[in-house]
Amino acid sequence: MKRGLWIIVVGSGLWAQNDLDAERWSQTIPQGSARAVAMGGAFSALGGDPANLTQNPAGMGIFMRGGVWLSPTLTVPTTSTSYIQTANDSRTHLGLSQFALILHFKGGKKITHWNLGFGYNQEGFFVQNSLAQGFNARNSISQAFAEQAEGVPDTLLGGSPALAYNTYFQTSTNPPSAWGVINPVSTNPWRYQGIFSNGGVFQEIARQERGRLNTWAISVSLCYQNTIFFGASVLIRSLNYTNLYRFRETDTENRYNGQGGTYPADQLIFREKYSSNGSGLGLALGVLAEPIEYLRFGISFLTGSRISISDEYTADMELVRDDGQTASASYQEPFQYDYTFSYPYRVNGGIAVILPKRGAISLEGDYLDYRTASFSSSSYSYDRENETIERSFAAAYNLRGGIEWLVTENLSLRGGYAYHAPVRNAEARQYYADPSRPMQLTSLPMQRQFISVGGGYTFGSFFIDIAYVYMMGAQKYLPYPLRDPAYAPAPVVVIYNRTHRVVTTLGIRF
Numbered sequence: 001m002k003r004g005l006w007i008i009v010v011g012s013g014l015w016a017q018n019d020l021d022a023e024r025w026s027q028t029i030p031q032g033s034a035r036a037v038a039m040g041g042a043f044s045a046l047g048g049d050p051a052n053l054t055q056n057p058a059g060m061g062i063f064m065r066g067g068v069w070l071s072p073t074l075t076v077p078t079t080s081t082s083y084i085q086t087a088n089d090s091r092t093h094l095g096l097s098q099f100a101l102i103l104h105f106k107g108g109k110k111i112t113h114w115n116l117g118f119g120y121n122q123e124g125f126f127v128q129n130s131l132a133q134g135f136n137a138r139n140s141i142s143q144a145f146a147e148q149a150e151g152v153p154d155t156l157l158g159g160s161p162a163l164a165y166n167t168y169f170q171t172s173t174n175p176p177s178a179w180g181v182i183n184p185v186s187t188n189p190w191r192y193q194g195i196f197s198n199g200g201v202f203q204e205i206a207r208q209e210r211g212r213l214n215t216w217a218i219s220v221s222l223c224y225q226n227t228i229f230f231g232a233s234v235l236i237r238s239l240n241y242t243n244l245y246r247f248r249e250t251d252t253e254n255r256y257n258g259q260g261g262t263y264p265a266d267q268l269i270f271r272e273k274y275s276s277n278g279s280g281l282g283l284a285l286g287v288l289a290e291p292i293e294y295l296r297f298g299i300s301f302l303t304g305s306r307i308s309i310s311d312e313y314t315a316d317m318e319l320v321r322d323d324g325q326t327a328s329a330s331y332q333e334p335f336q337y338d339y340t341f342s343y344p345y346r347v348n349g350g351i352a353v354i355l356p357k358r359g360a361i362s363l364e365g366d367y368l369d370y371r372t373a374s375f376s377s378s379s380y381s382y383d384r385e386n387e388t389i390e391r392s393f394a395a396a397y398n399l400r401g402g403i404e405w406l407v408t409e410n411l412s413l414r415g416g417y418a419y420h421a422p423v424r425n426a427e428a429r430q431y432y433a434d435p436s437r438p439m440q441l442t443s444l445p446m447q448r449q450f451i452s453v454g455g456g457y458t459f460g461s462f463f464i465d466i467a468y469v470y471m472m473g474a475q476k477y478l479p480y481p482l483r484d485p486a487y488a489p490a491p492v493v494v495i496y497n498r499t500h501r502v503v504t505t506l507g508i509r510f
Contacts, residue, residue: 017311017339019388020477021276022373023423024126025213025239026344030400030418030450030469031055031121033069033098034505038454038467039402040416042362045298045350046402047229047288050100053217054121056300056348057231058286061221063102063115067509071098074502077128082494083205084134091129095212097122097503112226117219117233124213126241132205132479132493139487140201141247142194142268144480146182149192154184160270163317165192166329179263180327181319195265195319196256197487201249205479205493211241211276217284228289235282237305237343242275247479257322264322272315280307282343294354298364304345304372311337339377344368359404359412366398370423392428396421402452414454414467422446431476431492444494448473454503461509471499 030041032051043051047059050069078090100119107113142164149161157165161182168180182192216238221231247270251257258264282305288298316330350364370393375382402416422429424446433442454467474496482488 017341017375018385019392022341022370022375022389022393023475024241025124025341026368026370026373026423027420027448028123029125029471030416030452031098031123033071033100033507034454034465034467034503035404035414035456037469037501037503038414038416038452038465039362039404040400040418040450040452042350042364042400042402042416042418044286044300044348044364045288045296046352046360046362047296047298050098050102050117050119051121052231052286053100053117053119053219053233054123054215054235054284056286056288056298056350057117057217057219057221057233057284058229058288058300059221059298060102060115060117060219060231061113061223061229061288063104064113065509066102066104066115067100067507068102069098069100069119069505069507071096071503071505073097073122073504075125075127076500078498078500079128079130080496080498081130081132082496083132084136084203084491087131087133089129089131091127093127095122097125098505107223110225112223114220114222117217117221120214120216122212123215123237124211124239126209126211126213128207128209128495128497130205130207130493130495132203134203134491135252136199136201136203136491138199139482139490140194140196140199140249140268141203141270141480142181142249143197143484143487144194144482144490146192146194146197147481147483149182149190151189151191153187153190160315160317161192163270163315163329164194167317167319167327169319169321169325169327181268181317195263196249196251196268199487200251200253200255202252204246204248204250206246208244209242211239214238215282227291228287231284231286231288233284235284235302235305237280237282237307239276239278239307239309241277242273244273246271254322265319266322266324267318267320269318269320270315271317272313274311274313276309276311278307278309278341280305280340294356296352296354298348298350298352300348302346302348305343307341307343309339309341311339313337337377339375339380339382342372342374342376344370344372357406359406361401361403363399363401365400367395368398369395371395392424394422394425396423410458412456414452414456416450416452418450418452420448420450431494432489433492433494444474444476446474446476463505463507463509465505465507467503469499469501469503471497471501473497
């Protein structure tokens with residue numbers, strides 16, 4: 001069959017965002033200055049740190065002086081990726097995770113003082129490299145492309161199936177024919193077969209992710225008779241994210257050599273890149289009370305922000321024959337799409353005990369309903385994606401605790417721990433660890449944990465704080481879906497994250 005020019009049908013939602021994006025963007029990390037990070041981020045009731053800008057703005061009322069905080073951060077994310085075999089990767093990243101300017105103003109008899117704050121905290125960090133590889137004896141991504149094309153005539157194919165169909169070689173037979181990554185086996189109805197459909201290929205999946213979620217805040221806090229503090233913050237969220245993805249299959253055993261009904265194919269390479277940039281607004285409201293000396297309670301509510309995001313997507317595919325000849329196809333122009341993502345709301349409560357001239361102990365917890373996260377667009381309904389979120393996500397409790405101990409008047413030591421419950425429910429955390437045993441499910445522990453230590457030193461109006469955080473977590477994704485039980489299930493990629501983070505805060509009080 002001769003293959004001619006093809007049409008990319010870019011329908012609404014063709015590259016629709018999915019639950020992996022919602023999972024990534026809904027999760028936060030302990031935030032604030034190095035002091036707050038060293039104490040697990042538990043400052044909703046303790047107050048007096050730039051973490052309160054985006055956590056509990058009432059805690060800004062604890063400040064009795066203004067100041068400036070600046071926190072450069074060194075991050076070393078390491079990954080151990082389990083697919084069919086296990087591979088490891090590590091990278092180093094230097095950035096600025098926090099900035100704040102606090103202005104202090106005197107008040108009257110009832111409103112004894114009030115503070116105005118401006119700055120940002122890094123709520124999400126998406127820098128990660130992962131490499132998954134192994135010999136897959138059961139199936140191939142080419143068969144996934146074939147299933148996606150099922151029922152669609154070759155002249156109307158779009159997206160990845162169109163790339164797969166038009167990555168082909170022309171034969172010299174009379175009449176001439178062609179074969180490529182996917183090939184028609186029936187035209188009524190239209191059905192296709194992948195070039196490596198029966199597996200027996202070595203697969204390699206490389207992902208490079210870069211991005212962050214910064215939340216800027218304009219905050220005001222009031223102190224009522226030195227007992228109750230009220231605060232509110234306007235939250236301006238700024239998102240940027242890039243994902244470079246390469247999937248390669250190689251016929252290492254020469255099973256596909258032109259014999260036995262096979263084509264002489266050696267390698268298939270699929271590459272895609274997409275980037276997301278967006279911004280949106282939210283609101284944080286909080287109250288902090290000190291009913292008796294040295295004991296504080298805090299509660300806050302963060303609305304579910306709506307962030308407008310613009311995506312850009314491009315992809316290409318390459319097929320290599322046994323003799324080294326190549327055929328390729330790609331998008332002539334990047335595909336662009338605009339949509340809105342809604343963050344889950346968050347309720348926070350905490351308690352802090354002040355140890356006079358000794359330090360402080362702080363405990364707190366969040367309640368989040370990740371099922372309320374959703375996508376929306378004027379040109380696409382997102383019903384299927386939002387239904388997946390509602391079905392597979394869960395309500396969760398996050399817990400944080402920290403301690404600070406004053407060694408001297410100028411020197412302090414700190415420690416903390418944070419537990420962030422899984423975004424997904426128990427059923428959605430299950431997967432096939434061994435594709436050859438499709439009835440044997442394994443549950444992946446997807447909670448995230450943060451262990452932190454640090455210290456600080458004050459000299460006059462200047463201070464320096466440092467914190468080290470060890471972050472642990474896990475995630476999973478399906479590199480390609482398969483429906484046909486003759487080939488399914490496809491292997492699942494599992495990534496274990498172990499991240500080392502050093503936060504240094506330099507500041508001055510005035």
